[in-house]
Amino acid sequence: MxxxxxxxxxxxxxxxxxxxxxxxxxxxxxxxxxxxxxxxxxxxxxxxxxxxxxxxxxxxxxxxxxxxxxxxxxxxxxxxxxxxxxxxxxxxxxxxxxxxxxxxxxxxxxxxxxxNDPDARERALLKPLQLEAAQATGFAVPETLFSNDPDEIRAFYSEFRECGVVFKLNVMANWHAQAAGDRFALFTTVLREDDLRDDEAISSCPGIYQRKIEKRYELRVTCMDEACFAARLDSQERDGTRTDWRADFSRPLPPRPVALPRHVEQRCLAFMKRMGLAFGCIDLIVTPEGEYVFLEVNEMGQFLWVEEGEPAFPLLRAFATLLVERKLSPGSRLVGTDxxxxxxxxxxxxxxxxxxxxxxxxxxxxxxxxxxxx
The missing domain is CATH 3.40.50 (Rossmann fold)
Structure with a gap:
């Protein structure tokens, strides 16, 4: 092997x-x-x-x-x-x-x-295709606009002003300020009307504009072939993580093991199959009403932080099993020992x-x- x-x-x-x-x-x-x-x-x-x-x-x-x-x-x-x-x-x-x-x-x-297969990987990097596939497999998805057209963006903002609109990039940006030695990152941000006044600034960089979804908590679902490992992230317990659970570098949110409802697990697996992915990390919102809303999949997302935060997740061992056996299911015997x-x-x-x-x-x-x- x-x-x-x-x-x-x-x-x-x-x-x-x-x-x-x-x-x-x-x-x-x-x-x-x-x-x-x-x-x-x-x-x-x-x-x-x-x-x-x-x-x-x-x-x-x-x-x-x-x-x-x-x-x-x-x-x-x-x-x-x-x-x-x-x-x-x-x-x-x-x-x-x-x-x-x-x-x-x-x-x-x-x-x-x-x-993942290179062709599937390239498809999965396109966020509109992700949302289309998620909706086709039964997930709710937020109304989303991908645009650099100031008129379209302002119209979208006006349509969802009451519930709010968030802005994010296709790929998270980070940078290093050499003079001060500080590091910065641009996470998901709640838009204000003042952010949309400058046509040149809006049109210079296409972005993702999305209806803000109220959250009870969030889920990080690591999918490996036919097995799903779901971690609950209580992002609403802190101000710094309410909009984006990744935003608090000083205290990462502890992941908690949770059993997915069978229909949600089936949707995750159907989505992965539709996208042609054997591995991926799916981000979901669970609303106060109990609806599961799809945000995105990272086709080669980080997963070791989940096991580091909660050693009950055998993610490294499971991933090694998938590579060795070339398949993985909930009933698979994992390679090695604990x-x-x-x-x-x-x-x-x-x-x-x-x-x-x-x-x-x-x-x-x-x-x-x-x-x-x-």
């Missing part, structure tokens, strides 16, 4: 899963996009009447098409520019690396179990060793999405 992991360095989820796989004698290797073109040596050969063949070489390690039973598409990073390369050369090289690695992913694991946990991983020193390995074996990388303010 061998798993190929696609991502970039210093990702604690990658190192935790590799540690878990190692505990059950399952082999894994990583392909970091950032290793192109400096570290990784990769080839794809087509023609001559033979099936396409891909090859990946990382130092002394060599892998070819068919070497992997499972592919975990954790993240898609950026190639890292070689020192001294001119701007003009890097413009071409970066584009070619991106095209090359996208083809390579498919050719290395053509018969493998994908988490010692195969996130807490044990952190105590093992594997995280520190993994970061050191990333620094020594792989190209330096800065995660996408972090803006820098002078």
């Amino acid at each position: 061998s798993t190929l992991i696609l991502g970039f360095p210093n990702d604690i989820h990658i190192h935790a899963v590799r540690w878990a796989l190692d505990q059950v004698s399952a082999r894994s290797e990583v392909l970091y996009t950032s290793d192109l073109p400096q570290v990784a040596r990769t080839s794809i050969r087509v023609g001559g009447g033979a099936p396409p063949r891909a090859q990946l070489r990382l130092g002394a390690l060599r892998y070819e098409t068919g070497a992997f039973d499972a592919v975990w598409f954790r993240r898609s990073g950026r190639p890292v520019r070689p020192h001294g390369m001119t701007d003009a050369d890097w413009t071409i090289t970066e584009r070619e690396c991106d095209h090359h690695v996208r083809a390579l992913r498919r050719q290395l694991g053509p018969g493998a179990r994908w988490l 010692a195969l946990s996130y807490r044990s991983f952190l105590a093992s020193g594997a995280w520190e060793a993994g970061r050191l390995e990333d620094a020594e074996r792989h190209a330096a990388f800065e995660a996408r999405g972090v803006g820098v303010e002078p």
Whole structure:
């Protein structure tokens, strides 16, 4: 059994899963996009009447098409520019690396179990398609406008002024103010009429405008194949988390295990199947009236924080089982023992060793999405 992991360095989820796989004698290797073109040596050969063949070489390690039973598409990073390369050369090289690695992913694991399939992943990144699929599978969804048209946005705000409108981005933004050393993030925000006065500001960046939904509490549902793990988040107990449960960095909300009503679990699984996803983290609101409202799915969402906050969630062990067995259901026997946990991983020193390995074996990388303010 061998798993190929696609991502970039210093990702604690990658190192935790590799540690878990190692505990059950399952082999894994990583392909970091950032290793192109400096570290990784990769080839794809087509023609001559033979099936396409891909090859990946990382130092002394060599892998070819068919070497992997499972592919975990954790993240898609950026190639890292070689020192001294001119701007003009890097413009071409970066584009070619991106095209090359996208083809390579498919050719290395053509018969493998994908988490998630690249085509499904791309669909799931589009929020309108998520809401459309959720509604088709029985979920209530908030009225939502995706727009940079000031007239449309103001009309939408007027329509839902009484209950309120929230604004959010497709991808959460965060940035670092170098002078003060502070870090900031833009979470879901309740709109005010004053926010909509400047046409230029509104039209400069498309955003998501959504009817505000009253909350009793929220749910984070981690879906792995046919198994769902639901965590209750009591976001309404604090002012700082009422609009966005992620917003209080100082005191993360404790996740509490909860059993989903059968019809809600069926909707989650039907939604995942419709989207073609084998893994995803679904965010739901439970209203004061008991209605379950779909907000979004993160097709490769963070899940270790749930187990860290509540060790009763065996999420690391369950995910390792899905990669090893290539399937998971509520009745599946999980690989390993109870010692195969996130807490044990952190105590093992594997995280520190993994970061050191990333620094020594792989190209330096800065995660996408972090803006820098002078």
